[in-house]
């Protein structure tokens with residue numbers, strides 16, 4: 001297959017390129033390189049690399065691909081608060097225009113990296129794809145706007161699908177420690193305590209970054225009618241956790257670490273449990289490779305083996321917002 005991955009230098013994209021290359025697909029990547037100097041270990045290069053803003057790709061650039069996997073985006077809630085217009089421009093307007101271009105270029109399949117955070121705050125039962133969306137951030141709103149507009153392009157020649165990914169965690173060549181599970185474990189390893197910024201009660205579905213990448217591959221290979229214009233939650237029912245469960249998991253790996261409730265954000269409004277039955281119905285052969293325990297064990301070994309330090313924890317490299325503050329100009333912003 002000929003595949004274009006946008007955001008291929010990101011946390012999930014780095015896994016995805018490696019998986020596609022292992023399969024023998026031809027992989028082109030398009031990335032602005034916002035985090036190019038933030039690698040944690042060697043990244044598998046694609047066959048063709050476009051260092052470009054995906055918002056500038058033309059029909060010609062997209063011709064002849066069997067599938068576009070669109071992961072490039074501003075993947076950060078606080079960034080949406082810092083500069084809402086950039087998040088809207090990249091994640092919503094830019095994604096819609098890329099899908100339109102792909103559609104005109106005759107790309108048969110377009111996979112959009114959406115998010116379970118579109119569900120926002122919801123008490124009670126786990127939410128399936130029919131649930132009312134109640135976004136609590138510009139980031140989540142931008143994903144909903146993109147899903148809705150891209151859905152209008154669906155046609156016999158153009159099959160979009162929306163992978164509503166759970167919050168990612170786990171090791172990746174392009175590590176991030178601004179994701180809840182990675183952050184708690186990083187802090188325990190580097191500083192000896194587990195700092196919970198909320199009251200620990202919010203629910204969050206978690207999925208290993210590599211399993212999200214594996215889902216993209218499964219969606220590329222699935223019979224068209226199964227995924228056609230579908231929004232599908234990516235994760236597993238057993239992988240909904242309260243933040244305090246994640247802290248307990250970290251404590252098992254770093255028994256000396258103490259759990260500290262900093263209370264900085266009070267009760268986190270991002271609080272939801274998600275139902276993943278549809279994924280099993282549509283792609284019964286697809287299974288997550290990791291659960292939180294195995295994924296965190298692997299990450300723990302990586303932190304220890306590579307000497308993850310307090311400097312790494314406090315530095316900029318692994319925290320998207322800290323880097324983006326200096327690089328807003330690359331996305332058309334004012335800079336901070």
Ligand SMILES: NC(=O)c1ccc[n+]([C@@H]2O[C@H](COP(=O)([O-])OP(=O)(O)OC[C@H]3O[C@@H](n4cnc5c(N)ncnc54)[C@H](O)[C@@H]3O)[C@@H](O)[C@H]2O)c1
Pocket residue numbers: 006007008009010011012013030031032033034035052053054055070071072073074075076090094113114115116164165166167168169174176179320331
């Ligand atoms: N990480 C998660 O927990 C999570 C959960 C659900 C959905 N998602 C979505 O999955 C996708 C990938 O997430 P990630 O964690 O790998 O993010 P990331 O920040 O690690 O990677 C995003 C990549 O996109 C690139 N990029 C950003 N704007 C661009 C532009 N205009 N043109 C070209 N490249 C651009 C960046 O340089 C970066 O390499 C995002 O769309 C994100 O919203 C992520």
